[in-house]
Amino acid sequence: MKKLLLLSLIALASCAPALQTVQQEQGSLVQVGPSILLKNPGPGPMTGDPSRVGDGPNIAVFGSADLSLGAPCYLRKPGTWACPVMDVPQDQQYRVNIMTGSVSGASVTFYRAGRNLPIYLELTRSLSDSLRRSIPDYTADWQAVRPL
Numbered sequence: 001m002k003k004l005l006l007l008s009l010i011a012l013a014s015c016a017p018a019l020q021t022v023q024q025e026q027g028s029l030v031q032v033g034p035s036i037l038l039k040n041p042g043p044g045p046m047t048g049d050p051s052r053v054g055d056g057p058n059i060a061v062f063g064s065a066d067l068s069l070g071a072p073c074y075l076r077k078p079g080t081w082a083c084p085v086m087d088v089p090q091d092q093q094y095r096v097n098i099m100t101g102s103v104s105g106a107s108v109t110f111y112r113a114g115r116n117l118p119i120y121l122e123l124t125r126s127l128s129d130s131l132r133r134s135i136p137d138y139t140a141d142w143q144a145v146r147p148l
Contacts, residue, residue: 046110062104
């Protein structure tokens with residue numbers, strides 16, 4: 001019985017760093033009208049897997065069979081899209097345009113500098129106008145729409 005309790009405590013303690021990473025994350029993935037925004041208030045850029053050269057955050061979008069998204073997204077199967085994006089700098093956001101169809105869900109996986117664990121966020125549905133205007137927007141062609 002003592003061994004079981006000790007093993008349980010060790011298992012719980014080993015999860016603590018991952019739980020702290022999730023609890024401290026300030027980034028968000030939101031749907032605002034015909035767009036999905038990956039918002040990065042920091043700290044530091046949102047990046048891809050540091051062990052893979054050129055890897056960036058990966059957004060997965062799920063929805064109706066007629067769902068169509070703008071570049072750089074590609075269709076994996078009807079209703080499922082993958083959106084590999086470049087690193088998102090601190091205090092910036094990345095926009096994925098919804099061309100047709102409806103979105104039922106989305107998620108993003110990325111890394112932060114100094115953390116060896118992937119960070120996973122799920123889509124939320126709304127964002128106030130004041131918050132939406134508070135950080136610059138990056139479009140699919142990587143042009144800044146609005147400076148800080």
